[in-house]
C-alpha cells in the first residue's frame with residue numbers, strides 16, 4: 146500500500162478532494178449558493194466529521210479499549226497503555242476541540258445566535274428547535290468538560306505523564322472509566338438533539 150493510500154493523512158486528503166469535487170459539480174448544476182450558505186455547509190461538514198471522530202473514540206474506549214485492558218495480561222495491558230491509549234487520547238482531545246469550535250460557529254450561521262449580524266434580519270427559530278439545540282449544546286459542553294477536566298488529567302496519571310502514588314493512579318483509572326461511560330451516555334441524546342434541531 147503506497148502512493149495516495151500510503152498514510153491516513155493522504156487518504157483523508159483524497160476523500161476531501163473527492164467531496165469538494167462533488168460539491169463543485171452540485172453547485173455548478175444547481176441554482177447557486179451565497180457565501181454564508183457555502184461557509185455553513187463547509188462548517189457543518191467539518192462539525193459532523195469531527196463529531197464522528199470524537200464519538201467514534203468514545204465508543205472505541207467503552208466497547209473495545211476498557212474491555213481489552215480488563216482482559217489483557219500484564220504485558221498486553223502495558224502494550225495497550227503505551228501504543229494505543231496516548232493516540233486515542235490525542236485524537237479525542239483534538240476532535241472535541243474541533244467539534245466545539247465548529248459548533249460555536251454554526252450557532253451563528255444557523256441563526257441561533259447573532260442572526261441579524263450574519264443575515265439581513267434576525268432569524269426566526271421555533272422554540273422547539275431552540276430547546277433541542279441548547280439542550281444539545283449544554284450536554285455536549287458537559288462532554289467537553291469531562292474530556293478536559295476529568296478524563297485527560299486522570300489519563301496523565303495512568304500513563305505516567307504525571308507521577309502519583311499507587312492509590313492516586315488507581316483512583317484516576319476509576320475516574321477515567323466513569324467519565325468515559327458518562328460521555329457514552331451523553332453522546333446518544335446529544336446526537337439526537339443536534340440532528341432533530343437541524344431537521345425539524
Ligand code: HEM
Pocket residue numbers: 189192193196197199200244245247248249251252253255257281282285286288332335336339340342343344
Ligand atoms: C458531541 C458533541 C456534538 C455532536 C455529536 C454534534 C453533532 C451534530 C450533528 C450530527 C449535527 C447535525 C448536522 C445536520 O444534520 O445538518 C449538528 C448540528 C449542529 N451542531 Fe452539533 N454536535 C456536537 C456539539 C456541538 C456543540 C458543542 C455546539 C455548539 C457550541 C454545536 C452546535 C451545532 C449547531 C449550531 C448545529 C446546526 C443546527 C441547525 O442547523 O439547526 N454542536 N451537530
